[in-house]
Amino acid sequence: xxxxxxxxxxxxxxxxxxxxxxxxxxxxxxxxxxxxxxxxxxxxxxxxxxxxxxxxxxxxxxxxxxxxxxxxxxxxxxxxxxxxxxxxxxxxxxxxxxxxxxxxxxxxxxxxxxxxxxxxxxxxxxxxxxxxxxxxxxxxxxxxxxxxxxxxxxxxxxxxxxxxxxxxxxxxxxxxxxxxxxxxxxxxxxxxxxxxxxxxxxxxxxxxxxxxxxxxxxxxxxxxxxxxxxxxxxxxxxxxxxxxxxxxxxxxxxxxxxxxxxxxxxxxxxxxxxxxxxxxxxxxxxxxxxxxxxxxxxxxxxxxxxxxxxxxxxxxxxxxxxxxxxxxxxxxxxxxxxxxxxxxxxxxxxxxxxxxxxxxxxxxxxxx
Numbered sequence: 001x002x003x004x005x006x007x008x009x010x011x012x013x014x015x016x017x018x019x020x021x022x023x024x025x026x027x028x029x030x031x032x033x034x035x036x037x038x039x040x041x042x043x044x045x046x047x048x049x050x051x052x053x054x055x056x057x058x059x060x061x062x063x064x065x066x067x068x069x070x071x072x073x074x075x076x077x078x079x080x081x082x083x084x085x086x087x088x089x090x091x092x093x094x095x096x097x098x099x100x101x102x103x104x105x106x107x108x109x110x111x112x113x114x115x116x117x118x119x120x121x122x123x124x125x126x127x128x129x130x131x132x133x134x135x136x137x138x139x140x141x142x143x144x145x146x147x148x149x150x151x152x153x154x155x156x157x158x159x160x161x162x163x164x165x166x167x168x169x170x171x172x173x174x175x176x177x178x179x180x181x182x183x184x185x186x187x188x189x190x191x192x193x194x195x196x197x198x199x200x201x202x203x204x205x206x207x208x209x210x211x212x213x214x215x216x217x218x219x220x221x222x223x224x225x226x227x228x229x230x231x232x233x234x235x236x237x238x239x240x241x242x243x244x245x246x247x248x249x250x251x252x253x254x255x256x257x258x259x260x261x262x263x264x265x266x267x268x269x270x271x272x273x274x275x276x277x278x279x280x281x282x283x284x285x286x287x288x289x290x291x292x293x294x295x296x297x298x299x300x301x302x303x304x305x306x307x308x309x310x311x312x313x314x315x316x317x318x319x320x321x322x323x324x325x326x327x328x329x330x331x332x333x334x335x336x337x338x339x340x341x342x343x344x345x346x347x348x349x350x351x352x353x354x355x356x357x358x359x360x361x362x363x364x365x366x367x368x
Contacts, residue, residue: 041343041367042345042346044080044113044345044346044348045069045079045081045347046081046083046235046347047065047069047080047082047083048083048090048093049061049093051089061092066102071360073108075364076364078110079111079112080110081145081347082099082100082112082114083115084096084116084117086118086121086154087154088151096114096115096116097117097134100114100142103138104138105137112143113143113212113266114142114143114146115266116146117131117145118148118149119147120148120160121149122172124179124192125179125194125199128180131176131203132180133201136201136203136204140205144211144212145213145232146169146214148214148220171192175187175192177208179199181207184197210230211229212230213230214232214233214234215232221245222248225248227256228258232265232267232347233245233267235268235270239337239341240320243342246342249265265345268348269321269323269337269347270287270288270317271323271349271350271351272325272351272352272355273324273326273327273358273362273363274324274326274354275326275358277329280324280325280329283352283354283355284322284324285318287322287351288314291317324351327361327362330359334367
């Protein structure tokens with residue numbers, strides 16, 4: 001696997017520094033370039049901590065990622081979203097809360113998102129305390145994203161069955177929100193009960209940090225819509241699947257009496273940017289292979305929604321998931337996807353360090 005899959009960050013280039021100097025402008029460059037739709041879109045980065053083949057010390061993986069995050073802080077990104085995973089070198093970040101405190105200490109402006117806190121594996125009061133503490137330490141810059149997880153190894157190791165994980169996740173979210181809003185927490189649920197507990201500290205943002213729930217399956221989308229939660233969408237569904245789930249969310253949300261207006265729905269997209277189409281495809285194919293091999297399993301367990309096996313999993317990523325090409329092509333593709341998917345928040349997941357730099361230098365300035 002090419003070393004480009006691991007984010008390696010050096011000093012910011014002159015182009016990035018020029019973007020930083022313009023970061024106070026509002027949409028001027030996007031309007032001038034004619035990308036009026038995406039000029040209204042926020043951009044964040046879904047930050048993985050990949051360690052392919054374990055070629056370098058894990059400390060170097062973290063330092064490189066943090067250097068990249070410092071560049072985000074100086075440029076036009078809204079937030080970094082930290083990915084939590086366990087027991088797999090695809091992304092070695094078992095605590096997005098701990099990582100978030102280090103990000104807070106090294107940034108000034110950037111919002112800090114969790115993508116996601118795997119809430120089914122935590123005691124919910126620890127989540128409430130740790131996220132609130134991070135919000136205070138960061139000066140009120142936390143976006144809390146919560147999900148239940150899907151990896152069989154994580155479920156086995158933490159002693160949570162997949163069958164009960166959805167209910168555990170939903171109960172944990174309810175408890176966290178109640179702990180943040182109540183002076184004294186009283187709660188009686190299926191898995192947890194509390195009586196007259198004072199949960200401290202409270203978050204700096206009031207009534208609490210903005211909340212997103214990960215919704216990859218249709219039942220998860222429907223539950224979030226029914227409860228009025230805002231969703232965030234995964235990097236492994238196809239563009240068409242993302243569009244369909246977003247429309248399902250809108251219809252179910254409105255049917256439940258909630259408004260869609262004003263909600264930002266982060267849509268995670270894998271991104272490979274290079275100076276040539278051939279190099280971009282090479283990076284995209286390499287990244288897709290790494291995901292399929294280490295994250296989804298070498299068997300590639302993908303199925304058509306109508307039943308039956310999918311196409312080759314790597315080709316599936318290249319055909320309808322990864323946004324890849326030269327900077328000009330990526331801008332055009334994002335404009336098209338923005339209109340097709342009603343995009344209001346792109347959560348970019350660069351598949352190489354070069355992809356991150358080119359996206360920051362040559363794509364982002366045309367869209368913010």
